[in-house]
Amino acid sequence: MAIKNHPNKNVNLNGWMNKLKRIEEKTERLGLLSQLGQILNSTLDHKEVRRRAMEAATQLMKAEVGSLLLIDEEKGQLYFEVALGDQEETIKKITLNIGEGIAGWVAQKGDPLIVNAPEKDSRFFKGVDERTEFKTRNIICVPVKVKERTIGVLEAINKKEGEDFDEEDLSLFISLADQVAIALDNARLYQELEEMFFQTAESLADAIEKRDPYTGGHTQRVTMYSLATAKHLPLKPMEMKWLKISAVLHDIGKIGIDDQILKKPERLNPEEYNAIKQHANMGAEIIDHIKQLKNIIPGVKYHHEQLDGTGYPEGLKGEKIPIIAKIVSVADTYDAMTTDRPYRRGLNKELAIKELRRCSGTQFDKEVVEAFVKAYETGEI
């Protein structure tokens, strides 16, 4: 429709209105992209970033399904990190070789791709549709790159309302993939640092433990038992982390015990035993210097307290003993019972469990013993 009196008489109002509509939609989607970027970046949990990436892909592309495939460089394969709800388990078992399928092509070339007629595209891998009874109508797929290196592929399948994917989708999807890459990389860096922390604490605790010739592998086992027990208790994720560090470092106070006592092959006399008992307080003192580890002091300091108040170093009773210390206490005692000492053989597992049960409610917390036994019965211990 031509417009009278306008300098450019050929201006078409419908054209204008369409352009305005398109650009308004684009504005909305850019706003959404910005929001999705925030959501992606507001966690440093790698698994959670992966989940959010898939959701963001689905939402931004107005697609039926979104998925994230990551590259396993050693195997030269792409695996589905997350995928659609119902079919998740089926899809997770599917891997693509790099170069295979649309996603494999994108991973290999590092270029984005839209395929609006997959049945006519020789690159299309029919395996997923066949195994999931899902019908791929169209697909948009972009590389996820960290510093020029392709680490995976983000894809969305079946644009809603029967439309095809277009260049605008592609431009938005590339931006989303960039945000996904950043969020994944930050989460990876955080996770690697966390692993470095745990491994260093474990290695040093191990080295400290090795001075004591009768406890090879004790720290590792106590950590494993503690975490397995905690799974059956209502601990928060943060408390699980504190528990893990407490268990790893529970005996570091032994660094302050003299060789002649620590390495004595015979039973200790009361004075020597008193010296050994100092390790609980000494461990707490070492950790006291670590600002961010305040929360694990109770686990280290009180792992020899007993429910009836006959433990050490403070003779705390019942609910005064922190839950983390109660867990480490059961794990620690079980390991001591089931390993050999120079002056006695270790008990077998069943007898040790019986002994834990016998002392449940006096020495040990009942709920913790119950959780420990559950973990034992399910084969986790």
Next chain:
Amino acid sequence: MAIKNHPNKNVNLNGWMNKLKRIEEKTERLGLLSQLGQILNSTLDHKEVRRRAMEAATQLMKAEVGSLLLIDEEKGQLYFEVALGDQEETIKKITLNIGEGIAGWVAQKGDPLIVNAPEKDSRFFKGVDERTEFKTRNIICVPVKVKERTIGVLEAINKKEGEDFDEEDLSLFISLADQVAIALDNARLYQELEEMFFQTAESLADAIEKRDPYTGGHTQRVTMYSLATAKHLPLKPMEMKWLKISAVLHDIGKIGIDDQILKKPERLNPEEYNAIKQHANMGAEIIDHIKQLKNIIPGVKYHHEQLDGTGYPEGLKGEKIPIIAKIVSVADTYDAMTTDRPYRRGLNKELAIKELRRCSGTQFDKEVVEAFVKAYETGEI
């Protein structure tokens, strides 16, 4: 201008064109917002996030100046984290009380604010303009919130081309502040984890060192000397980190040395001295279990090698000795010389420096000794 024949005859074409122009601009700015979000989130270095936040504020708001003020909760004050180039040092000295000035108001209320005529606004704090000869024409200021808690304030001053800040600016600026909050929080979490790692390594290394009664504070001093020396050498930031960890853990192998040798107050006989020498290899073995610390093994293993090949454990010569080991070696020897031993008094600093110089080129690397002496002369050691 009314349009004939259109269902809505009151549609005004100029109005349409203006609307289109505005919305096109908004689209462009949303694209920029998305880019800035990526830039903000692609680092976990807190200082770098702060710098980028300021730049992003300036760019997105088309302003002359952007700044980020963070809240010091203990002092109840806001301080300028980063500000404009020339005046940075002046501005950094200025703090605002919470509630004081526009930024202080925003920090207190947690609400965003535009002030297009600051001279008429009683909240405006004239101190910054007075001290910097800067003229504030208008100001837009939004809170930076992490999980509902205001941690700071992002502001932009003097919109370019004489315009006022408007509602669209505000909406974009709030989104930017959300991204800044996320990036700052991620960087803080990463930094806290890194500190926890260093503090734990230091505390455990300290505890291990404490078995040796003659070396109180040795680990800390060697770390400090090593880092001060490295400042005068062309080390990359990553190498500085490796150096720090190496220095902290350089003597952890001593955990494997028996008390009777480690605590012997007299000079050691050759056999005992050989046992002590094992600590270099033993330290390397402990670290070998920590996947992410492969790069610090050389620093721990070779900190007793000497340039002429007369050191241990491998008798490496010259350039075969890694730079990190060379640095720890000088720092370690200097500390050993300047502290008391049961069988001799420590040297004074000047004599120790003389001794380092005497052995430069035979025992020690010349450049490293030079760097150490520079650090000594500037009072860093």
